[in-house]
Amino acid sequence: MTVIVTEDDFDLAEIYAKLRTPKSPPSPGAVTVFVGLVREMNNNRPITSMTLEHYPGMTETRLEAIRDQAMQRWPLTGATIVHRVGKLGPNDQIVAVGAASAHRQASFDAANFMMDFLKTEAPFWKSEDTGDGAEWVSARDSDDTAKRRW
Amino acid sequence: MKIRYFAWLREHIGASSETLSFDPSWVSVADLVAELKTKSDGHAKALSDMTLVRVAVNYDYVDLDHTLSDGDEVAFFPPVTGG
Numbered sequence: 626m627t628v629i630v631t632e633d634d635f636d637l638a639e640i641y642a643k644l645r646t647p648k649s650p651p652s653p654g655a656v657t658v659f660v661g662l663v664r665e666m667n668n669n670r671p672i673t674s675m676t677l678e679h680y681p682g683m684t685e686t687r688l689e690a691i692r693d694q695a696m697q698r699w700p701l702t703g704a705t706i707v708h709r710v711g712k713l714g715p716n717d718q719i720v721a722v723g724a725a726s727a728h729r730q731a732s733f734d735a736a737n738f739m740m741d742f743l744k745t746e747a748p749f750w751k752s753e754d755t756g757d758g759a760e761w762v763s764a765r766d767s768d769d770t771a772k773r774r775w
Numbered sequence: 776m777k778i779r780y781f782a783w784l785r786e787h788i789g790a791s792s793e794t795l796s797f798d799p800s801w802v803s804v805a806d807l808v809a810e811l812k813t814k815s816d817g818h819a820k821a822l823s824d825m826t827l828v829r830v831a832v833n834y835d836y837v838d839l840d841h842t843l844s845d846g847d848e849v850a851f852f853p854p855v856t857g858g
Contacts, residue, residue, distance in 0.1 A: 661858055677857065680781055680850060683834040708857060720858050740858060748831070748850075749857025750782035761783050764854030 627704070628688040630679065632711040635721055644703045644725040653702040653725035657732040659740055661720040663713050667762075670755045677710045677719070680748035684708075691742045695724065698738070699731040706739060708749065738775050744768040776845065778811070780821070781852035784828065787821035797845035804830050805839040807849060822851065829854055 629635075637660060644656045663675050688706045695704050705723040713719060722743070724735035751762040779792045801807050812819045822828065830837050831850045843849070 678782055679857070680779070680831075680852065683831060683850065686834045744858040745855065746836070747857050748781065748852060748855050750853060751856045752782070761853065762856045764856055 627706070628685060628692055629705075629707045630681075630684050630688070631707070631709060634709070634718060635707045637718075637721060640705055640707060640721055640723050644705060644723045647703050647725070651702055651727070653732070654727045655729040655732040656723065656725045657729070657736040658721060658723040659736050660718055661740075663715050663717045663719055665715040667753055672715055672753050673756045674715075674754045675713045675717075676752045676754070676759065677713065678750045678752070679708075679710045683748050687747045688743065691739050691746065694742070695735040695739050699724070699726060699735040701726050701731060701735055704735060704739065706743065708743070708747070710749070741768070741771045741775060745772045776843070777848045778807075779848065779850040781850065783853060784821040784851050788815070788817045797843075797847075801843055803839060804832070804837060804841045804843060804849065807843060808839070827853060 637658065641656060641658055644653065646652065663672065665672060692704050692706055695701065701724055703725040707721045709719055722736050722739045724732045726732040745768050752759045753762055776797050777792060777794055780788050780790065785791050801810065808822050808825065812822050825839060828851050830839065832841060832847050
């Protein structure tokens, strides 16, 4: 499990177990896993559902590249990106990013880095439905700012 | 060459992809955009403000001055909003 794009929900315990106990040594001393969820409100409007579109082929290519960059930049024992597509409801899991390392700082930083790059480079698009029609979510300048700190 | 559209560009154009014969007079992505805009009102609307559009050729992000080759897959889409 390194990079997965799927319509299915994911099991956090499974992601953690693979990072905690890799198939080959060394074992890590720290694992960071981040999970992103569908918000129940956005811009003060309740969301009934969210649909995630993506660019099959490019999505996996970009996510692999982001993971590879993290593996090269930090001394990681493992790294995983799982992202869902299709129709999701409030509080559903959207994305999980995990990084394992000998010490905590590298695992925190690598997970943060992968999320910041995923947000600005991975070709996913969210459409939010509030009950009276679906709207494409606009990209945030703050995501570009977050990426630049790396 | 294969052209792909996503999110609101796909909706304006009314198709997720189309195939075009490569024209050697198209040097850059900007030339292809100019050609595509003549195809329909939907194309013209979707590609009217290229500051709102990201372009990828063979899965890599490129600028409008990127040089095209026959067989390229060119995708047009809005800034990404995953995560």
